[in-house]
Amino acid sequence: MTEYTIFWGCLISTKFLNIEKASRMVFNELGIKLNESKGFSCCPEPVVSKVADRNLWLTLAARNLSLIEEKKQKLMVICNGCYESLYDAKHELKREPELKQKINENLNAIGRTFQGTAQVLNFLEVLVKDIGIENLKEHVKKPLNKLKVAMHYGCHLYTAEDPSKTWDLARYFDDIVRATGADIIPYGCERLCCGYPLSQYNYNYALENRTYNKLKIISKCGANCIVVTCPACYYQLDFEQKTIEKKFGDELGIPVIHLMELLAMAFDLPGTDELLKMHRTKATPLLELIGGYNGGTKSG
Structure with a gap:
């Protein structure tokens, strides 16, 4: 059975249980195992947080990514906003070594380090590229x-x-x-x-x-x-x-x-x-x- 660690995000897991339930039902039907990960926080929200405090946005996103890096599993994201936040944070930090070092200094204070190795997938990618249309x-x-x-x-x-x-x-x-x-x-x-x-x-x-x-x-x-x-x-x-x-x-x-x-x-x-x-x-x-x-x- 193919496995992914799932990132639900705040809205789905707290307000829209119909979306979470539908996702669980469909992926179970398709033979996909969804692994939960304790410790995820808000992604954080990709529009306001980037503008309000870019350093805080990257620190929070990098912390979430560091959790999945430890598991060495693919991360599947159901929420498009969460996907953008985590995906963009990963690639911005990989492009800017000095910024990555600065963010890791923030993370080191709580015993975490961002490597940039996590594979972040939108659930649409999983449905089309991993499972297949046919x-x-x-x-x-x-x-x-x-x-x-x-x-x-x-x-x-x-x-x-x-x-x-x-x-x-x-x-x-x-x-x-x-x-x-x-x-x-x-x-x-x-x-x-x-x-x-x-x-x-x-x-x-x-x-x-x-x-x-x-x-x-x-x-x-x-x-x-x-x-x-x-x-x-x-x-x-x-x-x-x-x-x-x-x-x-x-x-x-x-x-x-x-x-x-x-x-x-x-x-x-x-x-x-x-x-x-x-x-x-x-x-x-x-x-x-x-x-x-x-x-x-x-x-x-």
Whole structure:
């Protein structure tokens, strides 16, 4: 059985248990063992922390990376924000030896050292490069042929040291969704931010000019749902959708599901219906749309 150490991040493990549960269900179905690691802290958050105190950001990220270096296992990150933070910190420290020395001086005070040897993988990489699209297709018991999805890629998905690989994770996202049988519906502003980072600075502006704008456009494109890979994007588009409906008097009602939930639906895994009940914007009608829910029984 292939093993990875898992980094859940703060949002998934404290607020979005449906994403954590879906991930555990799907990787178990695929024969992947997820190892927990005690001692991980916040990644930390990759937008504000970099600006507020770069030294603190790198120290905290390097500490997390030093924990996985001891285990000598691949680190799989489910949260795109955590992935960007850990990935960028690793490569910045490897590029700048003097900075690495300074950060290690901070870490030495708590008995830790950053080497730069940890392999940090986004879960999309694991699904496509390690498991494989054909393998995913073999696990699809209920093809999602009736599902039309609007893709929300999120800002953190375009993280790569090599500029030629900037779009790789977004392409992997597309490939995985298509493997379920779902139809991707273009709507013209896929790259528009969900508004979550901006909401930390100006909540009302972000809600109206990012989140609401995006949801209005998607509501007119013919998609049945929005699929995301980032827990912050999930929060902004799902939970804040209800806030928008109340604030602007516009009933949108667009289900927002995480990619791992989409795979759980396609794999027809027991408990998938319970995951969709945890959403603020009602998502359970999607099960009726795809032809019912068998809970693990091969449909035909």
